[in-house]
Amino acid sequence: MSANFIYSYGESELLLAEAATRGWATGVAATHYANALAADMATLAQYNTTGAATVSPAAIATYVAAHPLVPATALQQINMEYYVVTSTTFNFNETFANWRRSGFPVLTPVTFSGQFITGQVPRRMPYPTTLIQTNGPNYAAAIQRQGADNFATRVYWDKQ
Structure with missing residues (x-):
């Protein structure tokens, strides 16, 4: 069975990270962002139907640790990740809508x-x-x- 995502946990965490960054919600933006990166990597691994390519929990943890949220560029990082994950999960309407809303990436x-x-x-x-x-x-x-x-x-x- 192939994966079909309408709205993922990673997308939700990215929106929470943006809300925390903007002061619209409580919570720690960096934590939401890290949760989103991990969730997005796990989500993308589900598209692999052959089992040949997997993403291990250790690889996810290493990647997340190497890509922390930087306060000075937080909105760009969050929305770039949103762009990447919605594009790679074939949710192009959401990709287009969020680009218009956020301005990221700069096209x-x-x-x-x-x-x-x-x-x-x-x-x-x-x-x-x-x-x-x-x-x-x-x-x-x-x-x-x-x-x-x-x-x-x-x-x-x-x-x-």
């Missing part, structure tokens, strides 16, 4: 001829064209509230 826009948005990383997905036909009045109201219906328009919680 470099790629410009090429004929692309749909120039000089920016896409910020949101446009509405399907069928929505204009099937729900025109609400579509128009939404566009008026939130801005143009294109890849460059930020959703309300997307950080500048």
Whole structure:
């Protein structure tokens, strides 16, 4: 049976680490971060269906000890780990949403001829064209509230 994760313990620990770093919650950010690293390594090991590659508890402990949370770069570390774990567990919607929320990692826009948005990383997905036909009045109201219906328009919680 292959693993399928909706929301992992490691993701939860990373959000707790961020909340503690920002002073939004009690707890020790470094402890939550260490718990997340260990949990994420164990989670990724579950994707191995052949049994050929395993991650031992000793290897996890060594890695966690070598990568402590540094207060000066805590938010970057936490959100980079979140980016890595949600990307490698194929939770790309969460990867994209957290990048927009946190700003990490810092991405470099790629410009090429004929692309749909120039000089920016896409910020949101446009509405399907069928929505204009099937729900025109609400579509128009939404566009008026939130801005143009294109890849460059930020959703309300997307950080500048």
